Amino acid sequence: MKTILMALIAGFMIKPALAQDIDVKVDTRQLEASVERIAETAVEHVMAGFGDAHHSKSEKLQEQSTQEVEIPLTNPGERGTLKVYSRNGRIKIVGYDGRTVKVKMIRYGKKVSKSSDKNGMRLISNGGFNFEASEQNNNVKVENEGWNNRVDFEIQVPKNFDLKVESYNNGHIDVEGVDGELDLESYNGPITMTNISGSASASTYNGAVKAIFTSVTADVPMNFDTYNGDVDITVPGGTKFSTKMKTNREIYTDFESFNLIQTKPTRNRDPRRGGTSIKIENWVQGDLNGGGAEVTMKTRNGNIYIRRG
Known part of the structure; x- marks a missing residue:
């Protein structure tokens, strides 16, 4: 796996060198981002394959017992x-x-x-x-x-x-x-919520976060957070909220009434050492149907979807 990724990276790195010889401008940051995405995707597919094989093998060696309480x-x-x-x-x-x-x-x-081992035990x-x-x-x-x-x-x-x-x-x-x-x-x-109503907060590390609401409680903040996986939220057409979103990939919606808001820089002064720092965080902000309670959506290796139910 490591050899394949190194070969991919080497293939991308050759292009800037050639580009310099023929005076073609190449955005190396975009190339690095592409290499990182290819590497992440390859690792995800390989790990998923290992995981499926591991679970399939382990399940064959296991048996289930059940118990119920009311x-x-x-x-x-x-x-x-x-x-x-x-x-x-x-x-x-x-x-x-x-x-x-x-x-x-x-x-x-x-x-x-049903049979004994070499020591006569089963x-x-x-x-x-x-x-x-x-x-x-x-x-x-x-x-x-x-x-x-x-x-x-x-x-x-x-x-x-x-x-x-x-x-x-x-x-x-x-x-x-x-x-x-x-x-x-x-x-x-992963965390999956289907045909729920009210409000939700969901956080995981490995897996997608998906929620399908039949109704959403107004004026209640919500949070959906993962590291490896998509964040996929479906809400009724008249739902109102303001959202902060962060991802290294893409954001999609089928709402026509979703408006992006320009992220404003934050200014901080240090009274002890003096001076001012200005910071713009990598958040995408927007209002659905005019805005409302804040809904935070965050993932690193996945897309964000806001769907109309």
């Missing part, structure tokens, strides 16, 4: 809050027309062996679930602290619920059909 609410029918903390595993939360919180846990472990169990749940006044907490064994959560909550979700390894977070304030954070995995 958590009653102190005040059924009233708004509640669900907090989920997982160190290793995917989390899927779906809103439903119910009055309890239903939790399904899927635990992954080594396949139980695997008969991978142990139990490392799981804890609590409820108080419609505040529900679900937690899995285990790092070594992956446990996926499939959770059903009443539709009028607020969510605070944190996941780390295998940290895909998927939320569907929930009306509330959503605070989602992952490290290794």
Whole structure:
């Protein structure tokens, strides 16, 4: 891989040298940016291939065991809050027309062996679930602290619920059909929100952030942040917000009523040493339908999309 990237870089670097001989102007900054983008894309594709192969191989060596619990609410029918903390595993939360919180846990472990090894021993169990749940006044907490064994959560909550979700390894977070304030954070995995209403804040490192709103709470700031992946937001046509966006790639929208605003420099004075510093940050600002609450969208290796629902 390193050899291929070095060859690509060398190919680009030859062009400026030739250009100098024939007196052609070449923007080396643009060439460097192109090389960086090619390198990033190549690495992403290679790592994705390794990841797929790794998961496919590991899944063949694993088996699943499931367990389900139902958590009653102190005040059924009233708004509640669900907090989920997982160190290793995917989390899927779906809103439903119910009055309890239903939790399904899927635990992954080594396949139980029917034959003995060379020492005359065979695997008969991978142990139990490392799981804890609590409820108080419609505040529900679900937690899995285990790092070594992956446990996926499939959770059903009443539709009028607020969510605070944190996941780390295998940290895909998927939320569907929930009306509330959503605070989602992952490290290794995309975050997807479908047919949600209310407000949301979503942050991850590896993976895209995607949200499809049926309605957006007015005057509530929101944030969508990733390092590797697209930020893709869909809102109803009449939604109003002001946005700050940052990316090394492109920004797209199908809203005709989206207007860009020129970024203004910031001035700072240092009273101790004297003098003034002027700074223009690499943010793109704009207003949707005249502007409103601030919505921040940020990615390094991905595009930003603002779609009309």
